[in-house]
Amino acid sequence: MLKTILKRIVQCIPTLFIVVTFTFILTRAIPGNPAQTLLGPQATAEDIAAMEVKLGLDQPKWKQYIDYMGDVLHGDFGTSYMYNQPVVDLILQRIPSTLQITLTSLIIALIVGVGIGMFSALHQYSAFDYVFMVLALVGVSMPIFWLGMMLVSFFSVNLGILPVMGRGDIANGLWDVISHMILPCLCLCTIPMATFARITRSSMLEVIGSDSIKALRARGISERSVIFKHALKNALPPIITVLGLQLASCFTGAILTESIFSWPGLGTMIVNAINNRDYMLIQGMVLFFAVIFVVINLLVDLAYMLINPRVSYEGGGA
Amino acid sequence: MSETLLRVSGLKTYFYTASGVSKAVDGVSFELNRGEVLGIVGESGSGKSVTSNSLIRLLPPRTGRIVDGEILFEGRNILTMSHKELLEFRGKEIATIFQDPMTSLDPVFKIGKQMVEMICAHQKVSKKEAREMAIHALKRVGIPEPEKRMEAYPYELSGGMCQRVIIAMAVCCKPKFIIADEPTTALDVTVQAQVLDLLKDLQKEMNTSILLITHNLGVVWEMCDKVMVMYAGNTVESADTKTLYSNPLHPYTWGLLDSIPRLSDETKGELRTIPGTPPDLRLTGKCCNFYNRCPYVTDKCCESVPPLVEVEPGHFVACHRQNGEERLVRGEVTHDAE
Numbered sequence: 001m002l003k004t005i006l007k008r009i010v011q012c013i014p015t016l017f018i019v020v021t022f023t024f025i026l027t028r029a030i031p032g033n034p035a036q037t038l039l040g041p042q043a044t045a046e047d048i049a050a051m052e053v054k055l056g057l058d059q060p061k062w063k064q065y066i067d068y069m070g071d072v073l074h075g076d077f078g079t080s081y082m083y084n085q086p087v088v089d090l091i092l093q094r095i096p097s098t099l100q101i102t103l104t105s106l107i108i109a110l111i112v113g114v115g116i117g118m119f120s121a122l123h124q125y126s127a128f129d130y131v132f133m134v135l136a137l138v139g140v141s142m143p144i145f146w147l148g149m150m151l152v153s154f155f156s157v158n159l160g161i162l163p164v165m166g167r168g169d170i171a172n173g174l175w176d177v178i179s180h181m182i183l184p185c186l187c188l189c190t191i192p193m194a195t196f197a198r199i200t201r202s203s204m205l206e207v208i209g210s211d212s213i214k215a216l217r218a219r220g221i222s223e224r225s226v227i228f229k230h231a232l233k234n235a236l237p238p239i240i241t242v243l244g245l246q247l248a249s250c251f252t253g254a255i256l257t258e259s260i261f262s263w264p265g266l267g268t269m270i271v272n273a274i275n276n277r278d279y280m281l282i283q284g285m286v287l288f289f290a291v292i293f294v295v296i297n298l299l300v301d302l303a304y305m306l307i308n309p310r311v312s313y314e315g316g317g318a
Numbered sequence: 319m320s321e322t323l324l325r326v327s328g329l330k331t332y333f334y335t336a337s338g339v340s341k342a343v344d345g346v347s348f349e350l351n352r353g354e355v356l357g358i359v360g361e362s363g364s365g366k367s368v369t370s371n372s373l374i375r376l377l378p379p380r381t382g383r384i385v386d387g388e389i390l391f392e393g394r395n396i397l398t399m400s401h402k403e404l405l406e407f408r409g410k411e412i413a414t415i416f417q418d419p420m421t422s423l424d425p426v427f428k429i430g431k432q433m434v435e436m437i438c439a440h441q442k443v444s445k446k447e448a449r450e451m452a453i454h455a456l457k458r459v460g461i462p463e464p465e466k467r468m469e470a471y472p473y474e475l476s477g478g479m480c481q482r483v484i485i486a487m488a489v490c491c492k493p494k495f496i497i498a499d500e501p502t503t504a505l506d507v508t509v510q511a512q513v514l515d516l517l518k519d520l521q522k523e524m525n526t527s528i529l530l531i532t533h534n535l536g537v538v539w540e541m542c543d544k545v546m547v548m549y550a551g552n553t554v555e556s557a558d559t560k561t562l563y564s565n566p567l568h569p570y571t572w573g574l575l576d577s578i579p580r581l582s583d584e585t586k587g588e589l590r591t592i593p594g595t596p597p598d599l600r601l602t603g604k605c606c607n608f609y610n611r612c613p614y615v616t617d618k619c620c621e622s623v624p625p626l627v628e629v630e631p632g633h634f635v636a637c638h639r640q641n642g643e644e645r646l647v648r649g650e651v652t653h654d655a656e
Binding site for chain 2: 211212218222234309
């Protein structure tokens with residue numbers, strides 16, 4: 001097990017190397033000059049040149065790349081141009097606010113989605129099944145920015161019962177925080193919830209129709225144990241895969257949702273960083289997201305091993 | 319020995335599909351005494367497995383339905399049991415062994431855990447006692463190092479071992495009746511013999527009745543006291559094993575027996591088959607189901623369904639031309655039907 005983990009970690013290094021290199025090239029490829037953006041339209045050519053020197057942008061690109069790589073290997077991810085703070089600090093500051101809505105909506109999506117999926121599978125071809133699968137299809141294909149704007153227009157503008165933007169403040173009471181979370185969470189959980197419902201339904205249907213479930217019933221095992229213990233555990237792997245992907249996107253922040261609701265999370269920060277050509281911040285954040293994805297993929301693989309004893313990544317096993 | 323354990327009369331199990339009603343089992347009746355082994359033979363799709371699944375009411379919930387008949391087990395009607403009674407009944411009174419041992423065990427739970435769950439579902443024992451019973455049962459079916467095997471996952475065992483585990487599970491609650499639905503079809507020949515011997519031993523030891531479903535007539539000869547030949551959802555012939563082999567009467571039974579390759583056959587020609595395919599089960603019930611494949615077919619065969627007639631004590635045949643008034647002579651099967 002430990003060997004597998006170590007092996008997987010080593011395998012991640014080339015991935016991360018490629019991510020850093022590509023981000024470096026792509027950020028440099030965006031038109032615009034960070035020094036110019038920072039100083040504003042009034043800045044003179046000398047000011048801009050001085051700022052470029054200060055930011056190290058006067059160096060040749062390959063030199064900048066080598067310097068950046070060297071810094072990253074030493075654990076230094078640079079300083080943001082616009083915030084003038086270390087990139088790591090900025091990311092760490094924003095994580096709690098992002099997780100506040102992303103994790104909440106993921107948990108809701110998981111519980112409700114898996115519940116609906118199981119119910120649908122157990123009542124296949126019932127009216128409930130049809131209604132929910134159509135809703136799930138709508139949910140999966142709903143453009144999130146459209147949904148966000150519709151929610152705002154209905155609940156905030158027309159009904160005026162929920163705030164339009166911001167994070168709320170615990171000093172104004174718990175309701176202030178919750179009321180600010182409702183719309184972003186609703187917006188964020190739609191797609192994962194629909195995905196969970198659909199994947200759970202199809203996975204459960206496959207398992208329920210299998211010989212091992214028939215054999216369990218023939219042995220007189222109670223229906224509750226057959227469904228919740230045996231069938232669910234057998235149906236878990238695809239659900240875990242989706243969960244892993246969704247969990248990873250929890251950390252990358254919900255760029256669209258955060259922008260719509262002006263939520264001060266990682267998503268809005270990377271949008272700002274790109275708009276301001278804040279190279280260091282973009283590179284740092286993309287690398288951070290890449291690490292998160294790699295780690296969660298590893299965790300998903302480990303979860304497979306725990307659920308399904310036949311899965312072994314060490315070449316032994318079946 | 320002669321006490322009746324199971325009496326099935328007029329069992330009809332239909333499947334309601336989008337394209338029509340499929341009469342998978344269409345009026346099957348049989349009796350089984352305590353300690354007896356009954357074999358059901360027939361080709362694929364003849365209704366053998368549906369018959370056995372009907373006995374424990376294990377049918378696909380939406381499509382499969384038992385529409386008529388009575389299944390009495392020790393005088394209790396299985397068809398009127400509540401769901402709860404049925405749960406207690408399955409596994410405890412009637413154990414089932416399915417065809418493919420590799421898929422009959424839950425792949426993600428250890429064998430020990432599955433056995434303990436089964437034992438605890440039917441007997442009031444602690445987990446520890448259940449574990450000991452499971453180890454004892456594994457030992458009984460000839461599994462080496464049973465304590466170690468308890469911690470194994472199904473995929474870690476061979477097919478033969480898995481089938482032994484399933485047999486151990488089947489017998490650990492001391493059922494009065496075991497349904498063995500092609501228990502050896504998925505195993506290779508040497509292991510088949512071992513598994514059948516084991517079943518036979520256990521059956522003698524516990525005086526259990528067995529319903530053995532197979533399409534291997536050799537297995538029937540070895541194992542069964544009585545045989546029922548099924549075709550297209552109906553019984554076409556039933557008798558005790560010796561009679562059926564020495565004096566088979568239905569042309570379909572002849573066809574089955576002729577299909578067994580024989581070492582003594584010097585010609586070493588092609589394997590004999592019964593030409594044609596079984597009828598569409600949605601269209602049966604108007605005439606003899608075998609008429610389109612039968613070399614001895616007459617006009618009468620297409621007019622009505624032949625009833626199952628007792629032509630000699632204990633020997634039943636459903637054939638218009640074998641009902642006692644007329645007697646066919648088994649000849650060379652030369653008919654080549656479509």
